Amino acid sequence: MDDIMHQIVSKTMKHGEKLPSENELTTKYKVPRMTVRNALTKLEERGYIYSVHGKGRYLKEASTQIQLHLTGKTSFTDKMKEAGYDLKTENIFCEKIAYNDQLFQNINASKKDNVYKIGRIRYINGDPIAIHISYVCDKMFPEIVEDGPKIESMFTYYRKLGYNEFASKKSLLSITFPTSDEQQLLSCKSMVPLIVVESDCIDLASNKVLEHTKILYRSDKFKYDITMD
Structure with a gap:
């Protein structure tokens, strides 16, 4: 979660950009899928990302x-x-x-x-x-x-x-x-x-x-x- 936050703050990720899938993040960080899901849920609760049913998660648009x-x-x-x-x-x-x-x-x-x-x-x-x-x-x-x-x-x-x-x-x-x-x-x-x-x-x-x-x-x-x- 901290690494994704760093990418958001440093603008490595662009507003509206689609995040990697849970499977891709599981492989990248070498953690269980539940850990990835929990991190993404927290980021969504804090208003940094949003979900589109059937399509994935995206970074919020520019404020x-x-x-x-x-x-x-x-x-x-x-x-x-x-x-x-x-x-x-x-x-x-x-x-x-x-x-x-x-x-x-x-x-x-x-x-x-x-x-x-x-x-x-x-x-x-x-x-x-x-x-x-x-x-x-x-x-x-x-x-x-x-x-x-x-x-x-x-x-x-x-x-x-x-x-x-x-x-x-x-x-x-x-x-x-x-x-x-x-x-x-x-x-x-x-x-x-x-x-x-x-x-x-x-x-x-x-x-x-x-x-x-x-x-x-x-x-x-x-x-x-x-x-x-």
Whole structure:
């Protein structure tokens, strides 16, 4: 597995190239076929290769480079459209969440308030790139139960309510692995790491916290440019 990884990283193997068969790899490395199969399974779980039934295994195509912005001044939708990407968004849920001390503090909500999470999947060129989850309080947005299931862009929603300039309180970046539900939504394997970006969105005019945002980005199909403007 390490040797194949070295070939991928050193670009000895080209994107889209077919890998040798299990029998060929068994002969080359002088190991049992099960060892070869286990190695290939791990590489597939980590998102480096994929299988085509009846044809074999192939190295993933080259990653698409996406601008990953860590600031909250512009909406994700606007950023992607300005960059010329074919972006589509699907609203997947709007539901009330149980009390969470840290999360409720982030958006200045108390125990008696109702907080909702609104989830959207982002697609670039037809491929799922990220899950966006926004946590908002009905104290700030009394119509969120009715409006939430229809929202694709939170910033567009805020602008309709008179909020026009935004900033991030702070942004945190971490890594996680997808749950079974996230694997289905993002069309990825269990061992493909997800980049997690969390931040609080603030209305500049009032200094009010509008939402806490958690974004899960696929790491296997895209390269992320995090250069700050």
